[in-house]
Amino acid sequence: MLAAQILAPGRAHVIETEQPTPGPDDVLIEVAAAGICGTDIHIFRGEYMAVYPLIPGHEFSGTVIGCGENVTRFKVGDRVTADPNIPCNRCPACQRNEPNQCENLAAIGVTRSGAFAHYVIAPEGNVFPIGNLSFEAAALVEPLACVVWGLKRVQVQPGDSALVFGVGPMGCLMVQSLRSVGASNIVVTDTVPWRLEQAMQLGASEAVLADEHQERRLKAIAPKGYDIVVDVTGIPKVLEQSFQYARARGKVWVFGVCPVDAPATFIPYDVFRKDLSIIGSFAVNRTFQESIAMINSGLIRVEPLISHRLPLADFVQGLEMAEHDPKRMKVQFSLA
């Protein structure tokens, strides 16, 4: 089968390799669509907890073409997606019902072979039927499931105002998701005007270009601050400046993935004086069912977020596009 492989940080190629064989509890999936995530770019650069050499790809959908002998819920021909995170189910974190904090967390496309390949294996318990969703839409269930997990952590209250830094595909999912759980005024800011337009079309209330007037404009919109300030950029400098926009008792949500070990500073006195909450949310935490339902019902629109569709042979070019193309949103590989 064809597969994209990262040999070591900075070195990737597309290879012909052996088709994987499912174990007794596994489902073998023929990949139809697989999206590039910021995490894949971090993995390519060696800025994430990956194991090399690696076939990445953790946002995907496809068709079941084989099942291990113990698999009972799926059969050949089923259209599916899969939660990439595989907790061990026996460590103290798993025993506390916090599987995303599993001490032995494995992940498809991070610590084991992923979906930038014609075939991928997932344990049955990680596989979800996608009903009538298109394969392209279903490959966006995973990123939405990350937002949904964060929403559960942050506990958005009816009528909350929100400030979203960064409206790439994740930020656009964030805007729609905040709206769906009752946020009122949702202000977005980004360096790319085209992305701001997209976010407005998907439900943002106001857009502010991240230029030299950004601070003044964001403060004019909400002089006392925003109930929720969320960084989706993963840029430490952006996170640092986001604190000042939270209202007293507000919440600063650390969502974007900053490079491992990159520091960011904040003013502890402000956190103390304003009763601020700093909330992190990591990956997915059994939030796939909700995400599939949100897309299926039309509550969240994902198709407008797909900007590029490429063959897998263009893997390295795809990574480049996902990072630098000025008109990029979600870049997906089409394998079907």
Ligand SMILES: [Zn+2]
């Ligand atoms: Zn991802």
Ligand SMILES: [Zn+2]
């Ligand atoms: Zn565990």
